[in-house]
Amino acid sequence: MAEQIEKHYQKQHLFQNAKIRSGKKVATKEKRWFKDVGLGYKTPTEAINGTYIDKKCPFTGNVSIRGRILNGKVVSTKMTRTVIIRRDYLHYIPKYNRYEKRHKNLAVHVSPCFRVEIGDTVTVGESTILVALLIHVLI
Secondary structure (H helix, E strand, O other), X not given: OOOOOOOOOOOOHHHXXXXXXXXXXXXXXXXXXOOOOOOOOXXXXXHHHOOOOOOOOOOXXXXXXXXXXXXXXXXXXXXXXXXXXXXXXXXXXXXXXXEEEEEEEEEEEOOOOOOOOOOOEEEEEEEOXXXXXXXXXXX
16 A cells, blocks of 8 residues: 555544444555645545555654745755755844844654655645644645
């Protein structure tokens, strides 16, 4: 059913105890659960038709998007399912009546339904805390 790359067997949370609930044999064609995150963002076709399992995916997992929607540029893709994005902004200095450039780096969880490379401009949604470092999810 899924691309099993983890040490333990992965299954979508909704179908975890499917045999016990129905009491019948599970169909040969595996079921796929996905949702619409709202806010005008469409569910990718890879999330609908794909075979990956990711509990932190906003489309197929148990993560809701709430809070801020941010934009940034990808600067690093070295981690598994995580990228670093850079957000540039201007900070006002009242004494000199001018602005200075500043930036922040954010660690963002990337669902396997997206193919992200360095230099891409991405949209990120705030979610619940996934791990100590991750609070944002790519949408």
